[in-house]
Amino acid sequence: MKTSMLIKNARIVTPEATFTGVVQVRDGHIHAVQRGTTSAPEAQDWEGDYLLPGLVELHTDNLEKHLAPRPGVLWNTQAAFVIHDAQVAAAGITTVFDALSIGERESAGLRSRALQTECADTLQASADAGLLRADHFLHLRCEVATHDAVDAFEQMSDHPLLRLVSVMDHTPGQRQWQDPAQFRKYQERHGAWTEEKWHATYAAMIEQQEKYAHAHRREIVAMSHARGLPLASHDDTSLEHVEEAVRDGVAMAEFPTTMMAARAARDKAIAVIMGAPNIVRGGSHSGNIAAGELARENLLDILSSDYVPASLLQAAFQLHTDIGWDLSRAVNTVSWAPAKSVGLDDRGGIMPGLRADMVRVTLKPNLPPVPRATFLAGARIA
Numbered sequence: 001m002k003t004s005m006l007i008k009n010a011r012i013v014t015p016e017a018t019f020t021g022v023v024q025v026r027d028g029h030i031h032a033v034q035r036g037t038t039s040a041p042e043a044q045d046w047e048g049d050y051l052l053p054g055l056v057e058l059h060t061d062n063l064e065k066h067l068a069p070r071p072g073v074l075w076n077t078q079a080a081f082v083i084h085d086a087q088v089a090a091a092g093i094t095t096v097f098d099a100l101s102i103g104e105r106e107s108a109g110l111r112s113r114a115l116q117t118e119c120a121d122t123l124q125a126s127a128d129a130g131l132l133r134a135d136h137f138l139h140l141r142c143e144v145a146t147h148d149a150v151d152a153f154e155q156m157s158d159h160p161l162l163r164l165v166s167v168m169d170h171t172p173g174q175r176q177w178q179d180p181a182q183f184r185k186y187q188e189r190h191g192a193w194t195e196e197k198w199h200a201t202y203a204a205m206i207e208q209q210e211k212y213a214h215a216h217r218r219e220i221v222a223m224s225h226a227r228g229l230p231l232a233s234h235d236d237t238s239l240e241h242v243e244e245a246v247r248d249g250v251a252m253a254e255f256p257t258t259m260m261a262a263r264a265a266r267d268k269a270i271a272v273i274m275g276a277p278n279i280v281r282g283g284s285h286s287g288n289i290a291a292g293e294l295a296r297e298n299l300l301d302i303l304s305s306d307y308v309p310a311s312l313l314q315a316a317f318q319l320h321t322d323i324g325w326d327l328s329r330a331v332n333t334v335s336w337a338p339a340k341s342v343g344l345d346d347r348g349g350i351m352p353g354l355r356a357d358m359v360r361v362t363l364k365p366n367l368p369p370v371p372r373a374t375f376l377a378g379a380r381i382a
Helices: 062-067 077-090 113-128 149-156 180-190 195-226 239-247 259-267 276-281 291-296 311-323 327-332 336-341
Strands: 005-013 018-026 029-035 050-053 055-060 093-102 135-143 162-168 231-234 252-254 271-275 302-304 358-362 370-376
Touching (some): 077 370, 135 149, 162 195, 259 271, 276 311, 291 311, 302 336, 327 336
Parallel strands (some): 005 050
Antiparallel strands (some): 005 018
16 A cells, blocks of 8 residues: 655645645655645646545444434444444544444443443454544543443453543533523424423433432542543533643543633643534534634634534635634644644654645635545555
8 A cells, every 4th residue: 555655736735834745745744744846757736636634533423324214213423433433434524433432321222331331342343354444543531420430441441452541421400401491492303202201201310410429420430540541621600610621631522512611721731622514604513602602702613513523624624714824723622633633643743753634625605615635654545
């Protein structure tokens, strides 16, 4: 597989600047980056297309769409992983953290413990067999207000690909679901609930939260630190939530729901992660703070595609065109910053010495950016 190349006439986006120039790749790594052009006959002419670092995705639920292509239909996990992987690679993503949720509730379905364990095993087997295009890691999302969250974490905490842990609590009435009606609306997307079912579910979740949330969070945080795993909080809303994150040694705040929480996280040197679909759509599907508002206040560090892989690239360019960010700064939110936040210092930028993870992007007037080719360590994967 070819891992060396010479590229000219590319609009190169580095962590610090954007310019037209030449990139030389040798043995899967970036050897040289320079302004201007070259007359070397072997140089590939990128015709003014953008040359971006391969995108780094820390939190995606995209696999779930392939595991359950229709309500009530569960697909083969191996087949789901292969198609999910192809989709993220085609979107320009070269490093992806597959977010598996642990902590089982009644009628867990896609997020049952058995299925999540199977997914973790399938990820490892697929990687070992060389079936995946992108570089995959595991992100364990721990639903602390459930009876088996700690047991499930212990079962999966030594997975070879585990690199990130987040602690979350989706009990309605707080955090993401401050308005319980929004939680009910989301749950009813595949069919209406009776009042009896709604009240019973709500009461059961409140009871579980009171019984398990605090103790399970403490245990999972302690086990994560003992294993040297980076920690993220989830849906922080209040100053108290951020203070708890600080005590827990959290490095990243995923999807804070208020300006106050985002500002408090930044003040404590906690990186703020927001959803790229939030940028693309112009707001949160849950009715919480818009990511664009945080960007305008310089309170945004990292973007995540969450449930739409293609949104990562589109949102980065929208930070540039709609919010007015310098393009390098905007692209850093989907490459340099997420890579550094989880200790992946070998990637995330177009710089000599780094792995040649790259994406070729065409930009046409009035159209979203189009990823034309994706490269991992100099080899084309999409």
